[in-house]
Structures are given as C-alpha cells and as structure tokens.
Amino acid sequence: MQLIPQSPDVRPYLAADEVIDHGHPLVRETADALWTATGDAYSYAKAAFEFVRDTIPHSGDSGDLRVSWRASDVLRTRNGICYAKSHALAALLRAKGIPAGLCYQRLADDDGSNPAVHGLIALRLPGTAEWARLDPRGNKPGVDAQFALDTEQLAFPVRPELGEVDYPELHAVPHPAALAALKESADRPELWRNLPTAL
Template structure:
C-alpha cells in the first residue's frame, strides 16, 4: 500500500516511515495491511489490525535473536511476546497509512503465576511494549499482548478496541482483582530499541532468560 506522508508535518510523518524492526515496507506486512484495511475507514481498519495482532498467540521472547523483534518475523513465526506484537501493530498501521509509534512501560502483573514470579524475581515486567496510533488527531494507546485463547485460560477479559478509547491491558479481572498496573512510562519510540532490550532483559531477569534458553519456558 502507498503511504502519503505529505499531509503530516515532519514530526508526525516520521511515524509513517518504515524502520529496521517496524518494517512496514515488508511485502508480507503490506499484503496483510491491504487485506485488513482496504475498503474500510481508518477507524475500522485499525480495529481489524488490532484484533489480528492481538490474536497472534503469545509466546516467550527470544532475546538472543534480534530478528525476533521485527514485525515481519512475528507475522512469519505466528507467535511472540508484547514487544514484537506491538511492533507488528505499528508496522501494519503505518502500511495502512496511519502514523504509529511504540511505547514502553514497566507493568505489574498481579495475577502472574507463582512460577512466573519465581523465575522473574518480581511481579514487575520491565519494558512492556504497546503501540500508539494517531487517529482523528489523537494518539490512541493499544496493547495487543494477550490473545483471546490465553485470556480465556487466564480467566481475564479479552481486550477489545472500539475504535475510540485506549485499549490498554485491563486493570482488573472479572472478579475485581487487580490485574495489570502501569508503574513507569519510558516514552515513545520510532523503532524497537532491540539491542538495548536484548541486553537489558537478561540482566534484569537472568533466571527467566536462562529458563527460556533451556526450553523450560515457551
């Protein structure tokens, strides 16, 4: 799909440009964006893009392989964690002509399993990735992290996006228990800081990363 940057100032138009990891110029990304967006208004196209990325199954990160952060790699593999999923949403939105950028935050998962807490050494997940898309003059925050099947197993609501309100990870589960809490925002990025994350995550969570490398966590 052709992306027209001329109607945006340079400070916004940059978020329509392809990047190393938000590779919106990739042929597979372009094909998926065309299928999801053609014939739809930007709002309805974004709803379709969000649902498509959301329901790519959640999987353990692969910090030893920088390509795993790339949007097209996630689409090809059909599995990934929050950062490449946010990257894929941004790439598809850019390919569909909507400015998009990445946001990062530290979040606390109050419903994380005891095993996960043990491996992480904390309930706080550093550098959780989400997406911001410019629609009707407003940056909308979207978190396509957990697929519908995983949410059902976790007993939490499937996150929906109505095309208007932010779709962040839910603060509470259906029983009113605290679920996800945003602790610290790290700002917005044009592309994934992949090399930083590949070094920072093993430093912060050595046991979890060792378990992933050993194939104990998938």
Template sequence: MQLKQMNNNVKDYLRDSEILNYSDEDIQKKALELSQHSENQFETVNTVYEFVRDEVPHSLDIGGQILTFRASEVLRKCQGICFAKSNLLAAMLRFLGVPTGFCYQTLTHEGGYVLHGLNAVLLDGDWYRLDARGNREDVDAQFSMDGEKLAFPVSHTGEVDYPGIYSEPVESVVKSFNDAENVDEVMEKLSEARI
C-alpha cells in the same frame, strides 16, 4: 494520563525500518487483505489490531520459545511476545498510512517487574493506546477511542505507565532481544530493562 509524542515530526511515526520492515511483501499483502473492506481509518486500525491480537499468539500463552522481533519474522512464524506483536502491528498500520508509535509499562511479573510494550495510533489528531498482547481468561484488551481498554492497567505498587510515544522501539528493548536466544532469556533481560 497525558500521552507525549516523543518525536516532533509525525512522519517519524510512518517510517519503515529494519525492525518494522513493511517493505516486506508478506506484510503489505496481509495489511491490504485485512483493510480491503474498511470504510475509514478506525475500521482499518481495529481490523489490523484484532488480527495481531487474536491470530498471532503470545509466545508465553502457547509455551513457545521461538524468539521473533522483526515484523516480517513475527508474521511468518506467527508468534511473539508483546514487543514483537507491537512491531508487526506498527508495520502494517504504517504501511496503510496510520501513524503508529510505541509505548511502555513496567508491570509486576513473577515476584518482580518486567517491561511491557504496546502501541499508540494517531487518529483525528489524537493519540490512542492499544495493546495487541493477546487476550486470555484474565485479559480483555480492546481498541477503543472512548477510554483505554489495555491488557494490563497499571494498578500495583511499583508499576509505571510511561507517557512517551516513541517512533521506534527503545534501545533497552532492542538490546534485550539482540542478547537473547529464546523467549525465557528475553523475559529475564526485560525484567531488568528500563525506559
């Protein structure tokens, strides 16, 4: 699939924001700690990615109901669903100077469909998608520049892989989180969310 950068200015993919809030000291400290031994941008991206993927549990995998969304909140409470984890990953990578955007898929889920969020990073002039959702027995997502290894490759009728790379989380996702009080509620709202 040909990915499409939705904002012409690559600096838009490095910006701080209310949601990504990488001006937060804890985000900066963790990002610097994770990247201190990296010899290049690929190693930096991979190390930060593996931290978010492996050390910040997906709420559904641990039965968590705490709703997190802002990057600093995800780091402090150490859990979140895919969108929350993608916000934390984007915040840390942007702080470290790696242009990072947001990508989406519509996937089958519990007899219907649900929106799924992941990231894309700009390395050596090309965008690469990576999914920090978190691995489990049936999920083996990896960061690769030699072919995508996403958590959920689109493979069922009705599923959609959207090519857009957005500089901020899309409005339907932000609204779903703003209108929910726990993980179950946001998952229900995300089943109706569209790009």
C-alpha cells in the same frame, strides 16, 4: 493518559526501518488483505489490531520458544511477545498511512515483585489530534484488551502502589533496552531473563 511524542511531526511514526519493516512483501500483503476487507482507516485499524491480538499468539501463552522481533518475522512465524506483536501492529498501521508509535509500561506481580517492561502501541487516526493506546498482547483469562479509542481498555491497568508505571513517552522506534532483549536472546527462557525491569 497524555502521551508525549518524541517529535511533533508524525513522519517518524510512519517510517520504516529494520524492525517496523512495513515495506516487506508479507507486511504489505497482510495490510492489503485487511484493507480490502475494511476500506476506511478506522475499520482497518480495528481489523489490524484484532488480527495481531487474536491470530498471533503471545509466546508466553503458547509456549513457543522462538524469539521474533522484526514485524515481518512476527507475521511469518505467528509468534512473539508483547514487544514483537507491537512491532507487527505498528508496521501494519504505518503500511496504510496511519501514524503509530511504541509505548511501554512497567508491570509487576501482584505482590510487586518481578518487575518487567511491557510493550504496546499508540495510533493517531486521520482527523484526530490525540494518540490512542492499544495493547495487542493477546487476551486470556484476566486479560481483555479491546480496540477502544475514547476510553482505554488495555491488557494491564497500572497499579502505582506496586511500583508499576505508565511511561508517557511515545517512541517512533523500539526502545533500545526492549530491542536488545529481543535480539540478544536465543530463546524465550533467555528472553525472560533479559527483559528490562525499567526504562
């Protein structure tokens, strides 16, 4: 899929803000530990992806009722939905100078009902001109997202016949609708009701 960056300049995809707070000590500490174990951008990106995918449960799978949205809080609580986990992975990548943006899909149940927007990331490794999408949602039976740069292996392949959509825009900051759902929800059941159905 060809992604459309909001800016041809990569600097927005390296920036810190209140959500992708890669200057936070916990983000820096986690990034430094992963970098020490790897030592190059490709290996680090793979390790960061697997760390977020595998050690931070998706709250829909774990049953955790807490709602996290800031990257440092996701790392602290080891909890989050797809948007939050994407914020954490983007922060870890940006902390080591790897441009990372946020991407979205519109997904639905197998009969096309209950549409909801799903969040993932894209990164651009040094020496490459293309962005590669990765989905740190977390694997489970029927979901097998992998660190694959040449051929995408995301959590959910889009099914256009059900009204599902791969949104091509690459965002430097969270989409306002996704962020509002996180910030305005006291717990996960409320978050489920607040999830945007389209962008």
